[in-house]
Amino acid sequence: MTEILESLQFVYGPQVANGLAIGVAVILMALGLTIIFGLLDVINMSHGEFYALGAYLAVTLVGQGVNFWLCLALVPVAMAAIGYFTERALIQRVFHTKDRHILTLLLTFGLAIIAEDAFKLAYGPNPYKPESPISGASEILGIMLPNYRLFLIAAGGAIIVAVWLVVYRTTLGAMVRAAAWDKNMAASLGVPVERVYAGTFAFGVALAGLSGVLLAPIYSVFPTMGKDFILMAFTVVIVGGMGSIKGAVIAGLVLTQIQSISSLFISPVWSDPLVFGIMVLFLMVRPQGLAGRLGHG
């Protein structure tokens, strides 16, 4: 009996908590992806690079002596501006063509290739690791946890709730859902659809950037970090249901727990195939995902 308790306390407990911290960051990223898909019908292949850009911006600002907490506020604002510009300057150009899905996918794929190489050019291939802004660890239920991870879980959880409130409880969110449900009807009722599109894209990009800043002190910051992370984010979005906020939260929590616990038993090399296998399984068995799409209930 004590053996079981001990293994729960020292083996499974920390793993579950770490999975939770990563899960919160994954959900933030997946929320951006899924909202962009739900409203614009655009698969943002460069989402991982926006996440990396957020982390790199934080590294740069911290290097300039800016306080980490200030970064946490500044970077999402900067990322939102970048996202707004990206939507207006690039996505809009192919948005109204017949092959919108493929063309926007190719366009953001190209953007990802450029961004990854640009990171190498600007920062070199070596990883950066910003110092954790909160040091020390606390004991919860007998499990020792770094304070920064606790902060990450709390702050990320609060942001997820805030996103949900914005989308489902504000006029702004109602506009977004209306535009996702019926673009023409929303436009004729006075919703500035074009600006809602750009704003939503900006919002999703800001969430990716925020998740980059939050994870930077835990993982390192390196040029291909976006590509390493994007498969997980896509899997969360597909399992949760493309365009579903609720689905992304549930899938994000479950999948990161599966990954976290399974890493106790299998080599980390196989955690990617495992995640991918779940994604394929869902596409076979339940292609619509766990929950309904944005604006569709």
Add this chain to the structure above:
Amino acid sequence: MADTPATRVAVRTAVAANERADALGDGVLAGAFVALALVFAAVAAASGDTFFFRLATEALILAGVAMAVDLLLGYTGLLSLGHALFFGFGAYVSALVLKHWSPSFWAAIGVTFAAAALLGVVAGFIAIRARGVYFALITFGLAQVVFKAVYNTRELGGSDGIIGIPQIRVEFGLFSVQASSPLGFFLVTLVFVMLLYAALAWLMRTPFGRLLVAIRANESARALPGILALARQAGGLRDRGRGRRALRQPVPHAARPGVAGAAGLPDIGQRRDHGHPRRRRHLVGALYGAVILTGLKSVIGTWTEHHLIIIGALFMLSVIFLPKGFAGYVLPRLRRRFAPGAGKPGEGA
């Protein structure tokens, strides 16, 4: 348009005229491609060059991959983001065969073709469950997963790749070509790539190829009631038919980059298929696109190693401004010159 025998004949005549004009335009461009390649080979051989031979050979190999992507995206509308998987797989298989089993070029290319076809069946079985953007995501994920697995497998050389692959001699019975000879290997690659082109161009004119086009179920396919009926007969409902057809389809296409990989360059594992998107129905565009991009990469490479920034920018610009790609831009203009009056301008692009 009413579906009467008379309109059917009219539609078929117009379609046939269009196809003849298309084939003529493709033929002119493909012939010009071979002629230019031979002129280049003569000049380069006369000046004792090796660098440009290597570059041109690389361009031809890339052209093989590009044709395979084109076959999928251009003819069936399926966007595969994981095509580098088949390219790298072909290179790895041929390297393993050459190193551990037999130094014969034909053994390597045969085993690679069979193995790549098998992988194509497996990958097709997984990926074809999904359509549209999901297909793109699955192929992307598949390539990422396999890349990471190989990258972390020490038995396959890990991040160093496989080294010490023997230099091969390509036996043609009456004569043989050393793979280390720049001119010889360039010509061998040219022959293989052009044979591949001819085979694909032929395949696309067979009923099977027409079916691939028809299952796109776009406007031009609806104008061909006979072919659509054929597609329906073959696969029940259109959606189910699409799944089955497409499941069969990735097999030949997957084998192809495998062969391109077998032709050399085992170190380019994670190469992405740049190139003009949607060189739809103009395989010949893949040949020119590959050469233009390889040349460009080399030119940019002389002043920065970050050529992906510029090539990525060009890629994005071509998505925005040339969504029909290079051939889609040139061929309608060529056709108007060579076969005035055949078809509407812009059709078939």
